[in-house]
Structure formats: structure tokens, C-alpha cells
Amino acid sequence: MQATLPVGERDSAAGTSTVVSCRLAGFAAVSAGAEQLAVLRKKPELPPNTTLPPGFLKHSDDQTVLSLVAVSRAMIALGHPTASYGAWGVVAAPNLFGRAGMFQAYLSFRQEGAWGISPHMIPHQSLHAVSGTLSQVLQIRGPNFGISGGPKAAGEAFLVAATMISENNLPGLWVVLSGHDAECLPRPDGKGSQTPAVCQAAALALKPQTESRAGSTLLVSGADAAPAGWPEFALSDFIARLETTPPTGQWTLPGCGWVRLTD
Amino acid sequence: MSRSDVYVTGIGATTPLGNTYPAIAANLLNGTSGVRKVTGFPVTDHPSQIAAQVDELACPEPFRAQDFEPLPVTEKLLLGCAVNALQDADWWTRRSEVRVGLVLGTAAEWHALWESDFLGGGDAILQPHGHMESLVHRIRRVLGVSGPAVSLSAACASSNYAFALARRWLELGWVDVCLAGGGDMGVTPTGLAGFANLRALSRRNDDPQGASRPFDTQRDGFVLGEGGALFVLEPAESARRRSAHVYAQVAGFGATSDAFHMVIPSSEPGPAVAALRTALADARIDPAAVGYINAHATSTPVGDVAECRALEAVFGPALADIPVSSTKSMTGHLLTGAAAFEALACIIALDRQALPPTINLHQPDPECHILHVANQAQERPVRVTLSNSLGFGGSNTCLLLRAA
Numbered sequence: 001m002q003a004t005l006p007v008g009e010r011d012s013a014a015g016t017s018t019v020v021s022c023r024l025a026g027f028a029a030v031s032a033g034a035e036q037l038a039v040l041r042k043k044p045e046l047p048p049n050t051t052l053p054p055g056f057l058k059h060s061d062d063q064t065v066l067s068l069v070a071v072s073r074a075m076i077a078l079g080h081p082t083a084s085y086g087a088w089g090v091v092a093a094p095n096l097f098g099r100a101g102m103f104q105a106y107l108s109f110r111q112e113g114a115w116g117i118s119p120h121m122i123p124h125q126s127l128h129a130v131s132g133t134l135s136q137v138l139q140i141r142g143p144n145f146g147i148s149g150g151p152k153a154a155g156e157a158f159l160v161a162a163t164m165i166s167e168n169n170l171p172g173l174w175v176v177l178s179g180h181d182a183e184c185l186p187r188p189d190g191k192g193s194q195t196p197a198v199c200q201a202a203a204l205a206l207k208p209q210t211e212s213r214a215g216s217t218l219l220v221s222g223a224d225a226a227p228a229g230w231p232e233f234a235l236s237d238f239i240a241r242l243e244t245t246p247p248t249g250q251w252t253l254p255g256c257g258w259v260r261l262t263d
Numbered sequence: 264m265s266r267s268d269v270y271v272t273g274i275g276a277t278t279p280l281g282n283t284y285p286a287i288a289a290n291l292l293n294g295t296s297g298v299r300k301v302t303g304f305p306v307t308d309h310p311s312q313i314a315a316q317v318d319e320l321a322c323p324e325p326f327r328a329q330d331f332e333p334l335p336v337t338e339k340l341l342l343g344c345a346v347n348a349l350q351d352a353d354w355w356t357r358r359s360e361v362r363v364g365l366v367l368g369t370a371a372e373w374h375a376l377w378e379s380d381f382l383g384g385g386d387a388i389l390q391p392h393g394h395m396e397s398l399v400h401r402i403r404r405v406l407g408v409s410g411p412a413v414s415l416s417a418a419c420a421s422s423n424y425a426f427a428l429a430r431r432w433l434e435l436g437w438v439d440v441c442l443a444g445g446g447d448m449g450v451t452p453t454g455l456a457g458f459a460n461l462r463a464l465s466r467r468n469d470d471p472q473g474a475s476r477p478f479d480t481q482r483d484g485f486v487l488g489e490g491g492a493l494f495v496l497e498p499a500e501s502a503r504r505r506s507a508h509v510y511a512q513v514a515g516f517g518a519t520s521d522a523f524h525m526v527i528p529s530s531e532p533g534p535a536v537a538a539l540r541t542a543l544a545d546a547r548i549d550p551a552a553v554g555y556i557n558a559h560a561t562s563t564p565v566g567d568v569a570e571c572r573a574l575e576a577v578f579g580p581a582l583a584d585i586p587v588s589s590t591k592s593m594t595g596h597l598l599t600g601a602a603a604f605e606a607l608a609c610i611i612a613l614d615r616q617a618l619p620p621t622i623n624l625h626q627p628d629p630e631c632h633i634l635h636v637a638n639q640a641q642e643r644p645v646r647v648t649l650s651n652s653l654g655f656g657g658s659n660t661c662l663l664l665r666a667a
């Protein structure tokens with residue numbers, strides 16, 4: 001941890017109490033439109049020696065499919081065996097998750113009543129579906145859960161991720177942020193979206209600062225407001241910043257707190 | 264700050280067994296079932312027609328009914344619990360003096376909003392939401408608190424994760440006080456149908472109060488419930504300094520994932536065992552010191568046995584002397600609120616020195632080699648409780664609470 005002050009005391013000049021430092025050991029960002037998603041749904045990119053039963057992702061949300069691709073690409077880039085992530089955790093912060101699938105469910109319910117509700121709705125359209133799927137496919141056996149599911153989900157993910165990394169009891173944590181640019185609004189007839197929407201996902205491999213020196217650093221504080229002038233966190237902006245060399249940026253988080261990406 | 268220095272000093276709950284601590288404790292220890300035929304929407308074409316519903320989402324003081332009533336049901340639930348918890352902890356009038364954080368286990372705020380609107384003829388689901396605040400941030404704003412706020416979901420395990428994050432925020436100094444817990448109002452037309460079509464729910468429609476029967480050979484699935492609870496967590500030093508009433512100490516937490524199936528728990532108990540052992544190690548408690556286990560046990564044929572195998576692996580011969588019960592027999596399954604209610608049940612056990620029962624346990628499954636608290640509460644000294652919550656998505660979590 002950096003810049004730690006005793007609980008109850010704050011350095012008003014610095015405006016910080018405890019800042020958590022995480023190593024960004026690797027990352028991947030991916031985006032896809034509807035056509036590409038349809039292909040990835042049937043045949044997603046996977047790390048070596050990882051297999052999926054046919055149709056496994058058939059009932060998954062777009063954000064689940066793309067999140068799996070993002071984590072897979074990050075794992076491939078890192079070059080370690082998939083089994084090496086077995087003790088890691090995975091948290092996922094999708095944005096307005098399940099909207100398309102739930103709209104289909106409501107249309108079916110209106111037509112057919114209870115009979116029309118698919119048994120796949122609960123496991124694959126619930127907020128924990130992304131992290132649960134990643135855990136199952138990639139055999140990640142540490143903690144797994146979903147975060148927020150709202151329009152600003154990604155910001156909350158940093159508070160959660162930093163909290164978990166600070167415990168120093170996980171070798172690493174996959175943090176997956178996803179959403180659509182622009183917002184994916186279903187058509188009233190249930191056949192696709194009103195306008196083309198690009199699905200985005202960013203997978204971050206975070207490690208405790210003590211674990212590894214490789215990679216950039218994420219600093220997170222949940223205690224204080226960001227310095228004046230820092231923009232509000234936005235997934236598109238974050239992905240763009242990840243792809244600069246070196247990746248840098250700083251953002252204020254929803255409600256309280258801030259995150260800074262630094263070399 | 265050492266790991267064990269976090270106390271629970273306030274509780275706010277809205278549950279199928281009541282909305283006040285005395286009422287919930289009385290009903291729990293009396294073995295009262297909150298399950299009945301679903302009301303509020305037609306269920307004639309639903310395979311499962313029973314649930315443990317919340318009777319009332321009461322407007323908390325000092326809010327005005329005309330401001331509270333129009334809120335979405337999940338928001339009413341959690342806002343009410345939050346206000347009541349802060350009042351119970353005697354932080355309500357002083358909440359602006361400290362940094363109060365919020366960690367909510369809740370999964371369905373958007374689904375509940377969309378479904379309710381759609382079935383009422385609206386089209387909110389088709390409209391942009393980018394400008395909207397999430398429920399946790401609306402509650403943060405309405406409460407007028409200044410700390411960080413997040414919501415999360417690991418299905419049934421959500422609220423245990425909320426406890427763990429809140430405890431860590433206190434240790435990090437991000438908050439001075441933290442609300443943690445969870446809940447959902449999951450008894451909705453599509454929710455009830457979805458779980459039933461997954462073959463997860465009991466179809467004992469002619470005997471609602473007998474339907475949720477964890478560990479019984481005649482169990483046929485869980486009963487859907489709704490409601491939740493929020494808890495005020497604060498450092499022990501803070502609680503002592505202001506002579507706060509202390510319910511319990513948050514002693515330990517552990518979490519793993521099965522990585523097996525999105526719905527079915529793994530028959531291999533290793534990951535669940537690891538979560539239990541991590542929690543015990545975190546609390547620095549010997550397994551034999553646990554005085555009561557609140558099982559996850561939802562009344563499913565597979566899940567109840569799988570959990571017992573994990574308990575056997577962790578506790579060994581000591582398990583024969585540790586009473587185990589599943590309060591889902593009375594409340595049904597509160598989904599993201601389940602772990603919160605079960606923490607409350609553990610607190611009641613510590614407070615009343617009496618263990619809540621598993622009701623409807625008439626033919627214990629011989630595959631479940633545990634010491635049941637069968638059908639009636641049991642007075643018994645207890646200082647350490649353990650609550651398992653094993654969620655859809657493969658989550659295994661374990662929370663230890665200790666008498667302060």
C-alpha cells in the first residue's frame with residue numbers, strides 16, 4: 001500500500017487516506033459488432049488447451065461472450081498456462097447486463113405466460129453470469145462475482161478490485177469491464193437493436209504490488225474525491241488509454257474515489 | 264487494525280419473518296414458516312406457485328410516504344434496511360460526521376425495473392439509461408452519506424461478499440462506518456417462472472409451509488423468497504468509545520469458486536472445503552470451536568448433500584457435536600439477500616443463545632451426516648457461528664461471526 005495514514009486521520013492537503021496499488025500485469029481490449037459477435041458466440045477465441053462444448057455460449061449475453069474473448073486474449077498475450085490462473089479471482093462489471101435477453105423473455109412471457117420463460121434466463125442473464133462463465137470456462141477457482149450492472153459499472157469495479165488485491169491473499173485477479181458504445185437498445189419487435197451498437201470488453205490482469213514488477217500500476221482510492229479536473233471514468237476512454245504507450249490516465253469514480261493508471 | 268476488530272452495531276431487515284429484530288427472532292426461534300401461496304400476480308400457469316414474500320415495505324422515518332411509495336421495490340427494500348440499520352446503530356443523526364460506505368449485494372435492480380415497467384405496459388427497457396444512477400448511488404445520495412458505494416452479485420453468496428468488502432474498507436480507512444448486506448424482491452412473474460423452469464423450485468403447491476425442507480428425503484427444490492438485511496459495521500474501537508450496542512464481531516471470511524457449472528454445485532467438495540478452511544483460518548478459529556452452522560442448504564436434492572460432504576471434510580469427527588440448521592426452511596431462498604438473512608440468524612443465535620431449527624425435517628436424508636436442529640429451536644451456549652452461502656455461478660462463501 002502507498003500513502004497510508006492511520007484510520008481517522010487524513011492529510012487534508014493531500015486529500016488522501018489509504019491508496020491501494022495494484023500491478024497491471026496484462027490486459028486486452030476487444031470490441032465487436034453484431035455480426036462478429038455471432039461468430040464469436042459459436043467459436044470464441046480461447047487460450048491453448050481450453051475447450052468448450054458446442055453451443056456453450058448459445059444463451060449467453062453479448063457481454064459474456066466478449067468478456068471471455070478479452071480474458072482469453074490477455075491470457076494468450078501473457079503466455080502462461082491457463083492452469084496458472086486457477087487460484088485467481090475474477091470479477092466482472094457489465095453495463096446494463098441482460099437487457100436484450102430479458103426483453104426477449106418479457107415478450108415470450110406476454111405471449112405464453114410462465115411457459116415462455118427459458119430455463120437459461122436465470123443462469124445466463126443474471127449479474128453474476130459473466131464472472132461465473134469465465135470461472136467455469138477458464139477454471140478460475142478464486143472468488144467470482146458481478147459488479148453493479150449499471151451504466152457506470154466499470155468505476156465500481158476498481159473499488160472492488162483494489163479492495164480484493166489489498167488483502168494479499170490472491171495471486172491475482174481478473175477484472176473485466178464491458179458495455180456497449182453506443183448503448184444497445186432493443187427494437188420493440190425484439191429483432192435486434194435499434195441502432196448498431198458495438199460491444200466492448202477490457203480484461204485486466206491485476207496482481208498485488210509485491211507479486212511482480214512487470215506492467216503498469218493502478219492506484220485506487222475509495223476515500224477521497226479526485227483532484228479537480230479529473231474526468232469521470234468512462235469505459236471507452238479507459239480502453240483508449242490502455243492502448244497508449246505507456247498506458248496512463250486518471251479518473252474520478254462514481255460517488256467517491258478515484259483511479260490512476262501510471263507507468 | 265487487526266483482522267478481528269470489526270463489529271456489527273446496527274441491523275435493518277425486511278424479511279418474510281418480519282421487519283423488526285424482535286419479530287424476526289421470535290418467528291425464527293418459533294419455527295414459523297413465511298411460505299405461502301404467491302400473492303400479487305396470477306400463478307395458475309406457474310409450475311411453482313408458492314413463495315416467502317415480504318408483506319410490507321414500510322416507509323422509514325423520517326421519509327415521507329409520498330416520496331417513498333413511488334420508488335422501485337428493490338430501492339424501497341434496501342433504503343428501508345439502510346435507514347433502519349443506521350438508526351439502530353445510533354448513527355442516523357450523526358451520519359454526516361463520518362464517512363459511511365455502502366456495499367450492497369443485489370442483482371436484479373434493472374431486471375426488476377424493466378419487468379415491472381414492461382408488464383405495466385411501459386417501454387423503459389427500450390429507452391436510454393446512460394444518464395441514470397444505479398440504485399446504490401441513489402441510496403447513497405438519499406442517505407446523504409459520503410463514503411464509497413458499490414453493488415455486487417454472486418447470487419446466493421452476495422451478502423457474504425458484502426461483509427468481506429465492508430470489513431476491508433474499514434481496515435483500509437476508506438470508511439469510518441459501513442453498511443453491508445443485501446436483498447432483492449425476486450418473487451416476480453418471470454423470476455418465479457425462470458427458477459421453476461430451471462427445475463430448481465419446489466412444486467409442493469398444496470403444502471406451502473411444508474415445501475422448503477432442507478436435508479429431508481422428500482425435498483424437491485427450493486422455495487423462492489424475497490427481502491434482505493443491511494448491517495452497520497464499524498471498528499471495535501469506535502463501537503467501544505461510544506458505548507454502542509454490539510451484535511457480533513465479523514471474525515472471518517473465505518471464498519472460492521467451483522468452476523464446474525452455472526447452476527449445479529460440484530460433487531467434488533474441494534473448492535467449498537477451501538472456502539470453509541480459509542474462513543476459519545482468517546478468524547483464527549479451530550473448527551471444533553464453532554458452536555453453530557447455518558447451512559446454505561436450499562432444499563435441493565443435490566446441493567444439500569454436497570454441502571454436507573464439504574462440512575464433513577472440514578470438521579471431521581467434530582461435526583457430530585456441532586448443530587447445523589438451514590433457516591431457508593422457514594424463509595425460502597432470499598437470493599442475494601440469503602446470506603444477509605442467515606448472518607442475522609447467526610446473530611440471533613449468539614444473542615439468544617438458542618439455535619434456529621430446520622423445520623419440515625421429518626425424514627432426514629441418510630446422506631447428510633450432520634447434527635440437525637430438527638423442527639424446534641435448541642437452547643445452547645454458542646460463541647462462534649459459521650454461515651455458508653454457495654451461489655449459482657459456482658460461488659462458495661463462508662462467514663464467521665463471533666460473540667463480541
